Amino acid sequence: MVESVRNTHRPALRIALVRSRHSTKSSTTAWTLAACRANCPPLVRAFSSPSSSHRPCCRPCRWSSRHRFHTRAASRRREVQSRPQPKPKFLGVDEFAAKRGQVYNTVFVDLEERRILDVVETREKKPVREHLKQYEKSVQAVCIDLNEAFRQAVRQALPEAEIVADKFHVIRLANYALNAVRKRVRRQIKGDRTHxxxxxxxxxxxxxxxxxxxxxxxxxxxxxxxxxxxAAYAAKERLRRWYNTSTTENSSHRLAQLISWLLASGVPELKHLATTFLRWQRELANYHRYRISNSITEGLNNKIKVIKRQAYGFRSFENFRRKILLAA
Structure with a gap:
């Protein structure tokens, strides 16, 4: 018996189903597959006679769903590959945890356009350095946290670009020092919880x-x-004041005064903070020249974490990378 079935979603598509009373289950599968190859919607029904001896095929069309999935994936892949070569002026580089404590990826962000340029599977110096080389002609400044591997990678890949230490991470170091002093003082004071x-x-x-x-x-x-x-509280506030009131002309001089004051304070935590500032003195002072930070990068990192949670993780880093580039 021949039944001409009109697809309700696509009026132009007609599927001819030839069936007999003694047809087998495999033939039903073949008809369904033929309908799938005609690029039908998900629900394709092969209607059978009530007296037929086998169950009619009335399940969602799996082949068509897979076909559309792979078509969308291929389209996204072509979209990512066809993007023009980025030419960022200010670049943000930061790491994020793909698997906390075990696997870390590195993200590269155009701080002017506020978009992710690419993601690297590791945070080691060599892969980061190789990726940075493609931005050599356009980048003027790179903002990083106080990560020595990132600093060495930027210096080797972008010798003409300046490095800016991220303001948030610098102030966080002062907060850590203040909190460490607070804990030490608390241990020295004997009293109840009402102190x-x-x-x-x-x-x-x-x-x-x-x-x-x-x-x-x-x-x-x-x-x-x-x-x-x-002294620890004063150090934190003086650092904030230095960020808020310094200019390009007096930034280096005022930072040197702050470091000298930290070293002369006699507080071990502040001396350690001053040692860190001495190693990153030029990168700290560059903030007042370029006025960039990784706040945009940190915000995009949160978006990456949402993508990862929505997918319950990714087995393939390449699929994870493509999803990030398309979504952000």
């Missing part, structure tokens, strides 16, 4: 201008407990 030093982290790390009157009163009580704690 002001307990639960004081948020007050000490918050920006001074953001404190309420009651919080400022408590801050005064905390700083009176220890000269070292007072």
């Amino acid at each position: 002001p030093i307990f639960r004081s982290r948020s007050v000490l790390l918050r920006n001074f201008e953001d404190l309420s009157s009651s919080q400022r009163k408590r801050l005064s009580q905390l700083l009176a407990l220890s000269p070292e704690l007072r």
Whole structure:
């Protein structure tokens, strides 16, 4: 019996199904596959006589779904490959955890266009350096965190570009030093949990201008407990003031004064902070020349994490990379 079935989703497509009462299950599968090859919608039904001895094929068309999936994947791959060669002026380089504690990838971001240029499967110096070479003619400055491998990679691949230390990571180092002093002072004080030093982290790390009157009163009580704690808090605020008020002309000079003050403070945590600033002194001062940071990069890193969670992870790094480039 011949039945001409009109596809409701595509009126132009007609599927001719030839069936007999004694047809086998394999023939039904063959008819369904033929309909799939005609690029039909997901639901293709092979109608059979109620008296037929086998079950009719009435399941979603799997072949067609796979076909559309691979077609979309191929289209996305061509879209990524056909993108013009990027020429970023300011480049952001940062790492993110593909598998925390085990696997880290490196992302490259155009800070002016606010988009991801590419992703590398590792954070080691050699692969990062090889990827950076393609931006040699256009990049003027590269913003990185205080990662020595990234600094060496940028110096070798982009000798004409300047390196800018990311502001957020620098201030975070000062916060870490302040918190370390707070913990040490707390261990030295013998008292119950009602002592002001307990639960004081948020007050000490918050920006001074953001404190309420009651919080400022408590801050005064905390700083009176220890000269070292007072020096650590002053170091954090002086670093913030240096970022907010310095200019291109006086940035290096004021930074050198800050480093000298840290070394003379006598606080071990501040001396360690000053040693780090000495190693990155030029990169720190470059902030006031280019005024760039990795805040955009960190925001895109959060978007990458959302992509990874939505897919419950990726087995293939190449598929992960393509998804990132298309979504961001």
